[in-house]
Amino acid sequence: MEVLRVENLYKFFPLKKKGLRVHAINNVSFKIDSNETLGLVGESGCGKTTIGRCIIRLIEPSSGEIILLGKNVTKLKEKAFRDFRPQATIVFQEPYDALNPRKVVRQIIEAPLISENRLNKYERLERVKEVLEMVELDETYFDKYPIQLTQGEQQRIGIARAIATKPKLIILDEPTSLLDIRFRAETILLLKRLQKETGVSYLFISHDLVVIAQLSHRICVMYLGRIVEEGPTELVFNNPLHPYTRALFAATLFPDPDQEKPNFQLIGEVPSPVNLPSDRCNLYQRCPMAKEHCSRELPMLKELEQNHKVACFETKL
Amino acid sequence: MKFLKYLGKRIVYVVPQFLGVLVVIFTLVRLVPGDPARLMAGTLVSPEGVEIIRKKMGLTGPIYQQFWVYLKNVFHGDFGKSWYTGNEVIKDIASRLPATLELIVISLTITLLILLPIALKSIAEGKGVVKNIAGKSLFFYGLTAGCFPDFWLGLILILVFFSKLGWLPAPVGQLPIGISTTKITGMVLLDSLVTANWPAFIAHIKMLILPVFVLIFVYGSGIMKVSLVSATSIQKSDYINFAKVCALPPKQISNYVKRGTYPATVTMTALMFGFLIGGAVLVENVFSWGGIGQYAVQSVTNTDYTAIQGVVLIAAVINIVIYVLVDIIYFLVDPRIEKLG
Ligand SMILES: Nc1ncnc2c1ncn2[C@@H]1O[C@H](COP(=O)(O)OP(=O)(O)OP(=O)(O)O)[C@@H](O)[C@H]1O
Numbered sequence: 001m002e003v004l005r006v007e008n009l010y011k012f013f014p015l016k017k018k019g020l021r022v023h024a025i026n027n028v029s030f031k032i033d034s035n036e037t038l039g040l041v042g043e044s045g046c047g048k049t050t051i052g053r054c055i056i057r058l059i060e061p062s063s064g065e066i067i068l069l070g071k072n073v074t075k076l077k078e079k080a081f082r083d084f085r086p087q088a089t090i091v092f093q094e095p096y097d098a099l100n101p102r103k104v105v106r107q108i109i110e111a112p113l114i115s116e117n118r119l120n121k122y123e124r125l126e127r128v129k130e131v132l133e134m135v136e137l138d139e140t141y142f143d144k145y146p147i148q149l150t151q152g153e154q155q156r157i158g159i160a161r162a163i164a165t166k167p168k169l170i171i172l173d174e175p176t177s178l179l180d181i182r183f184r185a186e187t188i189l190l191l192k193r194l195q196k197e198t199g200v201s202y203l204f205i206s207h208d209l210v211v212i213a214q215l216s217h218r219i220c221v222m223y224l225g226r227i228v229e230e231g232p233t234e235l236v237f238n239n240p241l242h243p244y245t246r247a248l249f250a251a252t253l254f255p256d257p258d259q260e261k262p263n264f265q266l267i268g269e270v271p272s273p274v275n276l277p278s279d280r281c282n283l284y285q286r287c288p289m290a291k292e293h294c295s296r297e298l299p300m301l302k303e304l305e306q307n308h309k310v311a312c313f314e315t316k317l
Numbered sequence: 318m319k320f321l322k323y324l325g326k327r328i329v330y331v332v333p334q335f336l337g338v339l340v341v342i343f344t345l346v347r348l349v350p351g352d353p354a355r356l357m358a359g360t361l362v363s364p365e366g367v368e369i370i371r372k373k374m375g376l377t378g379p380i381y382q383q384f385w386v387y388l389k390n391v392f393h394g395d396f397g398k399s400w401y402t403g404n405e406v407i408k409d410i411a412s413r414l415p416a417t418l419e420l421i422v423i424s425l426t427i428t429l430l431i432l433l434p435i436a437l438k439s440i441a442e443g444k445g446v447v448k449n450i451a452g453k454s455l456f457f458y459g460l461t462a463g464c465f466p467d468f469w470l471g472l473i474l475i476l477v478f479f480s481k482l483g484w485l486p487a488p489v490g491q492l493p494i495g496i497s498t499t500k501i502t503g504m505v506l507l508d509s510l511v512t513a514n515w516p517a518f519i520a521h522i523k524m525l526i527l528p529v530f531v532l533i534f535v536y537g538s539g540i541m542k543v544s545l546v547s548a549t550s551i552q553k554s555d556y557i558n559f560a561k562v563c564a565l566p567p568k569q570i571s572n573y574v575k576r577g578t579y580p581a582t583v584t585m586t587a588l589m590f591g592f593l594i595g596g597a598v599l600v601e602n603v604f605s606w607g608g609i610g611q612y613a614v615q616s617v618t619n620t621d622y623t624a625i626q627g628v629v630l631i632a633a634v635i636n637i638v639i640y641v642l643v644d645i646i647y648f649l650v651d652p653r654i655e656k657l658g
């Protein structure tokens with residue numbers, strides 16, 4: 001069953017100077033099924049966070065459609081969208097910043113339940129206890145303030161809060177990237193187990209291919225606000241096709257001593273996303289495979305093998 | 318119980334702080350170039366006379382003995398005599414301090430109760446006329462607050478509202494000539510209020526308007542800016558984002574933000590308070606307020622060492638007390654401190 005579908009999403013941020021705007025997301029479409037994890041990978045600034053925040057309405061998209069649980073919620077007024085809020089939650093990157101420093105754990109996890117207004121006081125407390133146990137903590141944490149917890153525990157509270165209302169979808173915005181290395185693996189394992197237990201879907205955002213591979217069933221590779229390659233994790237990892245993806249793989253160190261190091265590099269730096277042209281491939285100036293044609297037309301995603309899509313004119317299987 | 322324990326601990330820290338202040342003041346007076354006793358005596362006193370004065374000032378004998386004498390005197394409330402006013406310094410200070418404190422407390426209170434809510438309103442979520450007006454006026458205020466020196470602004474306002482328009486009384490102190498109050502606390506506002514001396518009360522308020530305005534205008538902006546910076550960074554934080562994601566009422570969210578700014582606001586207000594004890598000097602002078610700031614200036618121009626020592630000591634003590642109060646307020650508004658002990 002389809003949990004989320006995003007169609008032709010755009011987001012522009014106007015800048016102070018008239019006529020200039022950041023093209024943060026440019027025509028992005030994807031879908032996520034129930035019990036599935038879609039990994040969104042790309043360098044810093046490519047628009048991953050913006051996509052996640054558009055879905056849960058922390059940011060208003062410029063155009064495009066968001067279909068949540070079969071209902072087009074794009075045009076819904078905030079009041080009507082309220083019913084969907086418990087269904088789609090988020091875990092943030094910075095565990096401490098995500099928790100109100102003035103509230104204790106019990107209050108933090110209870111907040112979404114109170115807002116949802118489905119359970120009574122007693123049931124809510126039971127639910128808080130339950131989700132704490134699901135993230136391998138217990139009642140003794142009820143009255144602790146975030147600052148008294150380790151980073152790993154803080155992130156567990158963030159996760160417990162996100163699953164409290166039994167959502168169908170959780171946006172995981174780099175939930176491990178700021179964690180101390182010893183907390184990373186346990187957090188990934190926890191997320192995996194929770195998915196198995198609850199059947200929740202994840203939109204997993206990360207700039208790190210290694211982490212993405214551990215959790216995602218499918219991945220989308222983003223460059224400058226566009227998806228340039230999409231496919232099942234296996235296929236993309238065994239056979240990265242788009243020049244940007246290949247460069248990303250070449251630049252990543254995998255925990256595998258036998259890894260062949262492909263030598264594939266792009267030229268120069270990521271250009272600015274301000275007033276990005278949409279009549280050519282955005283990788284044109286940096287791409288070693290570029291042909292003249294690439295500067296005159298924008299490549300669209302094309303299926304090259306089963307479910308494996310690439311947006312490039314020159315890539316052949 | 319926890320509170321008492323915390324308070325006890327906090328007060329223990331005051332002892333070394335206070336001793337430190339005493340050592341600094343004691344040393345400074347002995348480091349100043351020239352001979353304080355000679356300066357105090359003036360040119361007409363004989364060397365023997367100077368020697369007597371020196372003894373009186375506790376400037377003879379070995380240094381540790383001098384410090385011991387100084388300590389004993391301070392703890393007996395004996396700060397020495399001002400040669401200029403001829404009074405006990407402690408009495409001089411006691412009669413002037415309330416006027417300064419009143420001025421500062423009123424200015425800071427208005428800053429916190431009026432300026433700050435407007436400032437926070439201006440960065441609140443959403444749109445609205447009030448927000449718009451608040452934003453525009455604060456922008457203008459922010460631009461101008463930094464560029465007027467306090468005494469200059471005071472003089473200009475006197476020129477406009479007293480000399481030209483005649484709306485406000487002459488800047489001759491806390492009360493116009495011919496009106497007086499019974500002295501109880503030394504703060505005219507309180508004294509006239511408890512004795513129901515309405516003419517004095519109203520006259521005093523008229524005298525307060527300009528100096529209070531100047532202090533708020535020039536020094537309130539610091540507090541306002543610190544709170545605003547704190548508020549905007551909290552607005553961007555992910556715990557506020559999560560509150561929005563689970564659709565908490567906007568009222569509750571703006572409360573989270575407001576409460577988050579308390580530590581920064583309290584700190585900045587305390588700093589300002591401490592600073593203004595001596596820092597309102599020029600404003601006091603312009604309005605002939607007769608407070609401790611004016612006394613300090615007068616002591617410095619007259620090289621009145623005992624008076625200067627006294628003023629510095631009192632200012633330091635007030636600062637120490639303020640910081641204890643700040644820590645107590647922190648303890649009460651911020652649950653994290655209690656937990657960490
Ligand atoms: N409020 C905003 N105003 C203007 N530009 C913005 C705003 N938010 C994001 N951007 C820009 O949009 C682009 C995408 O930002 P986004 O945070 O989505 O990237 P990201 O992929 O999550 O990066 P990171 O890995 O650094 O988190 C960036 O160029 C960023 O500078």
Ligand code: SF4
Nearest residue numbers: 281287294312313314
């Ligand atoms: S379309 Fe052309 S420029 Fe773009 S990635 Fe493919 S080869 Fe390179």
Ligand SMILES: [Mg+2]
Nearest residue numbers: 048049050173
């Ligand atoms: Mg991001």
